[in-house]
Amino acid sequence: MPKKRCVCGQSRIYPLCDGQHADQGWACGGVSRTEANLAVVGSPHLRSLADRLAHRFGGISVHQVGGAVRCERLVIVTDGHELGPLKAAVERVQAEQQQVLGIGLSGEGLGWLFPGATWSRIADDAPAALWSLAEQVLSGEASASVSTSPPALFVSHAVADEGALFPVLTALREHYGVPLFVCADSIPNGAAWKAEIQDHLQRCDRLLYVASQSANASVYCAFEVGVAMALKKPIRIISLDGSSPPSFLQDVQAFDLQRLLIRKPWLTPVDGLLEAFLDAMGEGS
Numbered sequence: 001m002p003k004k005r006c007v008c009g010q011s012r013i014y015p016l017c018d019g020q021h022a023d024q025g026w027a028c029g030g031v032s033r034t035e036a037n038l039a040v041v042g043s044p045h046l047r048s049l050a051d052r053l054a055h056r057f058g059g060i061s062v063h064q065v066g067g068a069v070r071c072e073r074l075v076i077v078t079d080g081h082e083l084g085p086l087k088a089a090v091e092r093v094q095a096e097q098q099q100v101l102g103i104g105l106s107g108e109g110l111g112w113l114f115p116g117a118t119w120s121r122i123a124d125d126a127p128a129a130l131w132s133l134a135e136q137v138l139s140g141e142a143s144a145s146v147s148t149s150p151p152a153l154f155v156s157h158a159v160a161d162e163g164a165l166f167p168v169l170t171a172l173r174e175h176y177g178v179p180l181f182v183c184a185d186s187i188p189n190g191a192a193w194k195a196e197i198q199d200h201l202q203r204c205d206r207l208l209y210v211a212s213q214s215a216n217a218s219v220y221c222a223f224e225v226g227v228a229m230a231l232k233k234p235i236r237i238i239s240l241d242g243s244s245p246p247s248f249l250q251d252v253q254a255f256d257l258q259r260l261l262i263r264k265p266w267l268t269p270v271d272g273l274l275e276a277f278l279d280a281m282g283e284g285s
Helices: 044-056 083-090 127-139 159-174 193-203 219-230 257-263 269-281
Strands: 035-042 069-078 093-103 118-122 153-156 180-182 206-211 235-239 254-256
Touching: 035 044, 035 083, 035 093, 044 069, 044 127, 069 083, 083 093, 093 127, 118 127, 153 219, 153 269, 159 180, 159 269, 193 219, 206 219, 206 269, 219 235, 235 257, 235 269, 254 257, 254 269, 257 269
Parallel strands: 035 069, 069 093, 093 118, 153 180, 153 206, 206 235, 235 254
Antiparallel strands: none
């Protein structure tokens, strides 16, 4: 069961939710209504926020209803995680309009996942401000521009790191529709691998370098980065184990996975790595 974030500030295990907020007039329990002007659905980590927003605006929290829901406006609160359960909940709702609150999603977010929805983004740099920011945005107008298709990523990584990477790469392909080139499974048997790498680097939108002790020592990773730099492709870096990138990449700010997991204790290592990939996919990252 994913850990839910606290959005009331009163939890005894803050920043995680302990469910003890009934004295504030809202709760994580079930409801009987199935029709309302407003319904709210949230990613698993954000279900407490969805529940509180539904209470604040007199709507229904979809997670508290077992069956179908009808509403004029459906608010989808997402941090990009656990897309499968989120979309399953969205499919239970018949709504005239959809609005997405993208929590901490960088760049142009995940617009291609909810076509036709209006978008608003909420920065996630100050967790204690999450509730007030979400309340303000939901009271106003959705205004963010969003991408209509995901960027094509060339993932440069060490073989030793594939055990950590492939659960996330599989999720990105199957649930997020992201086109990925990964040497481990994207080169056909018998193909000239250097030519395949150069061809896909030509066609990708950006290269994502997964820094680690193993990757930093890899001649093949250095080759891939060198070709990408020659092609003037945008480069994003995720530090998998806290390692700094090699000297020829140290002018590019890296996403530090270990630091993220300390700052966001509700995330598992797989969740954290997924968030790092989603951050790297944003235009503004």
